Amino acid sequence: xxxxxxxxxxxxxxxxxxxxxxxxxxxxxxxxxxxxxxxxxxxxxxxxxxxxxxxxxxxxxxxxxxxxxxxxxxxxxxxxxxxxxxxxxxxxxxxxxxxxxxxxxxxxxxxxxxxxxxxxxxxxxxxxxxxxxxxxxxxxxxxxxxxxxxxxxxxxxxxxxxxxxxxxxxxxxxxxxxxxxxxxxxxxxxxxxxxxxxxxxxxxxxxxxxxxxxxxx
Amino acid sequence: xxxxxxxxxxxxxxxxxxxxxxxxxxxxxxxxxxxxxxxxxxxxxxxxxxxxxxxxxxxxxxxxxxxxxxxxxxxxxxxxxxxxxxxxxxxxxxxxxxxxxxxxxxxxxxxxxxxxxxxxxxxxxxxxxxxxxxxxxxxxxxxxxxxxxxxxxxxxxxxxxxxxxxxxxxx
Numbered sequence: 179x180x181x182x183x184x185x186x187x188x189x190x191x192x193x194x195x196x197x198x199x200x201x202x203x204x205x206x207x208x209x210x211x212x213x214x215x216x217x218x219x220x221x222x223x224x225x226x227x228x229x230x231x232x233x234x235x236x237x238x239x240x241x242x243x244x245x246x247x248x249x250x251x252x253x254x255x256x257x258x259x260x261x262x263x264x265x266x267x268x269x270x271x272x273x274x275x276x277x278x279x280x281x282x283x284x285x286x287x288x289x290x291x292x293x294x295x296x297x298x299x300x301x302x303x304x305x306x307x308x309x310x311x312x313x314x315x316x317x318x319x320x321x322x323x324x325x326x327x328x329x330x331x332x333x334x335x336x337x338x339x340x341x342x343x344x345x346x347x348x349x350x351x352x353x354x355x356x357x358x359x360x361x362x363x364x365x366x367x368x369x370x371x372x373x374x375x376x377x378x379x380x381x382x383x384x385x386x387x388x389x390x391x392x393x394x395x
Numbered sequence: 396x397x398x399x400x401x402x403x404x405x406x407x408x409x410x411x412x413x414x415x416x417x418x419x420x421x422x423x424x425x426x427x428x429x430x431x432x433x434x435x436x437x438x439x440x441x442x443x444x445x446x447x448x449x450x451x452x453x454x455x456x457x458x459x460x461x462x463x464x465x466x467x468x469x470x471x472x473x474x475x476x477x478x479x480x481x482x483x484x485x486x487x488x489x490x491x492x493x494x495x496x497x498x499x500x501x502x503x504x505x506x507x508x509x510x511x512x513x514x515x516x517x518x519x520x521x522x523x524x525x526x527x528x529x530x531x532x533x534x535x536x537x538x539x540x541x542x543x544x545x546x547x548x549x550x551x552x553x554x555x556x557x558x559x560x561x562x563x564x565x566x
Contacts, residue, residue: 258518265518307515309522314487316471318464321488323513323522368515369525380517 203287204242211240214342216352216390221252229258230373234388238279243286248295250275254303254375264310271303273376275336289344293354297336301375304329307368330366332374335359342392350392358384434520435550441482442507442528442548442556448539450561453478458497468495480555485548487511487524498537501565505541506532514549525549528556537565 218234225231234252241247255270277297283290304327311320335358342352358377365371373379378386446453459472459481471483471494485507486492494505508530514523526548531541539560548556 260518263519263521265515265520265522267518312487312522312524314464316461316463316469316484317486317489317492319488321511321524325513325515368513370515370517372515372518 200285200287207242207287209241211243213395214238214240214246214350214392215395216392218252218388218390220387220389221254225255230254230256230379232273232376234376236275236390238392240394243291244281246279246281246293246295248275248277248279248297250277250297250299252376254301254373254377256373258372266308267305267372268308269303269305269371269373269375271301271375273299273301273303275299275376277336279338279340291342291352293338293340293342295338295340295354297338297356298333299336299358299376300331300333301377302329302331303375305366305371325368328366328368328371329364330371330374331364332360332377333362334377335361340388342390348394350394351390352392353387353389355385355387358386434516437550437552438516438521438523439552440485440523440525440548440550441552442485442526443480443482443552443554444541444557444559445480445544445555446478446561447558448560449563451479453498453561455498455565457481459483460495460497462493462495482552485509485524485526496538498561498565501537503534503536503538505538508532509548523550531557535562537561 214237216236216238218232218236221232221234223231225233232252232254234250236248236250238246238248251272251274253270253272257268259266275297276299277295279293279295281291282294283292306326307324307328308326309323311322313320336356337359338354338356340352340354342350344350360377371380454477457472457475457478458470460468460470463469472481475481483494488511490508490511492507492509494507496503496505507528509526509528512525512527514525516522528543528546528548531543533541539562541560542558543556544558545554545556547554
């Protein structure tokens with residue numbers, strides 16, 4: 179009978195000791211723990227193999243190994259003509275994301291981190307939509323269908339989960355999976371846009387992701 | 396003799412595992428990036444006319460035509476009977492569509508004034524023109540009146556854009 183009780187006491191004291199140790203580290207470390215500069219690899223690959231993609235980089239500030247305010251900026255571009263519909267779409271514009279990641283690891287001071295985070299993102303861009311003049315089947319004659327410099331804007335939120343791990347020295351690798359949701363938008367004069375810089379294709383999956391190379395200062 | 400070989404987790408094995416995860420992630424992300432083509436099922440733009448008033452069903456023969464840019468006539472509805480509603484296309488680029496509506500031997504002309512707005516859905520979908528009705532004018536031989544009920548003409552085929560009132564006694 180005595181053995182399990184002793185074991186429980188021992189494990190409880192071990193947990194308490196660990197909690198105390200974490201608190202001591204928390205108290206002893208400064209608020210500002212460093213800065214991470216990260217570059218996404220998925221966007222450039224996407225741009226290289228498809229008609230659209232984005233180049234994205236970010237800065238993440240480490241506060242107490244717990245809170246990580248983040249600024250991400252990128253440049254998205256698309257240039258595509260559909261062979262069947264003969265519709266052309268072209269755009270290129272910067273975008274920005276602002277948010278915070280929370281380290282949800284039990285041991286916050288571990289070399290590896292697991293994040294849950296939020297982003298608010300927006301982009302203001304112009305796009306060119308082209309199509310050959312359309313022939314009116316009833317009235318006859320051709321009507322032009324083209325618009326250049328169509329102004330549009332998008333604001334959206336992202337909820338993300340991610341990890342990053344120490345590889346060597348200050349070099350780290352990490353990835354995030356993101357669920358995005360449009361909060362405010364203006365599609366411009368032509369009623370719709372196709373690719374939105376930073377957001378992706380309209381009507382496509384709401385899930386996206388990044389794979390980051392991170393340098394920690 | 397039994398084999399007591401136990402697999403050891405070597406550094407090389409861990410690296411392979413890490414690269415495997417990266418590859419898996421890239422494949423996963425590539426798959427999530429795929430999307431289907433979401434074009435609207437109804438991609439025609441028609442103005443819908445509904446007969447109202449005492450003549451809600453026209454038993455007489457109805458023919459509707461318009462004049463093309465090359466001065467020829469184009470018949471849109473040919474000798475239709477028992478008409479309670481009908482749909483007509485709208486021109487892509489004209490500010491005013493001129494329609495000739497013939498009921499037996501009576502001919503009325505309708506002028507529909509509208510705006511023409513190019514509508515882009517997606518690169519994968521066909522293009523169209525949407526319209527906003529501004530004004531309707533008409534002669535009154537068989538017609539009593541036409542009123543605009545819903546001014547936006549687009550892919551929504553459920554809306555009745557015009558209410559058409561025919562004279563009860565047509566001579």
